[in-house]
Amino acid sequence: MDWNEQRRLDKAAAADQKRKDADAAAERALKLRAAEDERRRANRQADKAEARAEKIQQRREKRERRRERAQAWTKNTTPAVVYRRGTLALVVASALASLPAQIMHFAGISLMLLPLPFALEGAAWVMAAGVAYADEKRLPAWVRWLLRGLCLTAAGYAASINYSYGAHIDPAVGYGLAAVSLLGPLFFEVRQWVSTLTVDAGEKKRRTQEKARAKHEKRRRKDHKDVVQLAKRLVSAAPFGTLELEDAFVAAWEIFYGTSTPGMTPAMHAQQLASRRHLAEAMDEANGAPISTRGRLLQMLHPAPSVLISQPGSSQVASDLPPSSERPQKVAQKGGRKAPPPHRRSKGDSVPFHTVAKTEAALERGGTPRRIPAVNGSH
Secondary structure, eight states: OOHHHHHHHHHHHHHHHHHHHHHHHHHHHHHHHHHHHHHHHHHHHHHHHHHHHHHHHHHHHHHHHHHHHHHHHHHHTSHHHHHHHHHHHHHHHHHHHHHHHHHHHHHHHOGGGTHHHHHHHHHHHHHHHHHHHHHHHTOOHHHHHHHHHHHHHHHHHHHHHHHHHHHTTOHHHHHHHHHHHHHHHHHHHHHHHHHHHHHHHHHHHHHHHHHHHHHHHHHHHHHOHHHHHHHHHHHHHSOTTSSOHHHHHHHHHHHHHSOSSTTOOHHHHHHHHHHHHHHHHHHHHHHTSOOSHHHHHHHHHSOOOGGGGSOTTOOSOGGGSOOOTTSOSOOOOSTTOOOOOOOOOOTTSSOOOOHHHHHHHHHHHTTOOOOOOOBTTBO
16 A cells, blocks of 8 residues: 555545544534523523412412401401590590690680690590599499599580680580580590490309309209318319319219219119119000010011911911812913913922921910010010
């Protein structure tokens, strides 16, 4: 092989290797591009999922805020809240309406009297708050009425000043200013009166329950003295606060009488069973058949043979009886065919009668009425 041929082969090999390298580079580029596309697709899907989850979360938060607003609206618009807040709003409006006339009246006399309107209004409202405080602390009635009198005195004096100041302008103005001076404390006192009635109703119910409970405990100590004493001993033996008196009474009753049902004793259990037995016997005797639960179960488990409860004149196999002499022997023929001959009994063609059936049949022929045997001696 000469040099030119070798050079040509080297060039061909180099070109082939270059082509393979280019194919490998192109394949790597395709793989990288596919991986990049897959990554971008995964990122887009993740972004979409995240956006979808964010929208769902936003909708959930929106529904939660709407639900909270609805609950807050329902809570803030109950009759009690509306009445309480409405009364406070009327009180504030009354104070704001009555103060300007008093301020102008006293300021016109002397600037040194300028704090007097605030003192009058403050005294009226402080006394009204004192009535509420007295109701809360259950103070004597005379304290409440004293505070009410002081409140009405301050409010009445402020109303007279407002009336005298407004009457110079117009009588209606005077009456209006006097009314707003009195309506604020009056509304507050009515609100406090309604609240006191509500508390008194709950307190009365609680006192009634406490009285009934005390009466019940007194009756229990009288009727079950030994059990109550044992229950108290159990409570004192247990660690403090771990055993209630009611639970201890149930345990003491079980210790005394062997049953965990308070009120039941062995004698009462025996009386209950005897009463049930007497009732079952009386019902059985009245109906002529066992109706008690035990009798029904025994009848279901051991039923009486049907041959023993059949009516007189019936037979075990009706088709095996010979035809009666009164019955016509011939039957209408159809199509010229003769009627089949009557059945003739032969030995062994039927099941023999039971021994009990034979005994009953013999007793019946002898004039003894049919008997229905008792099951296990129970009716």
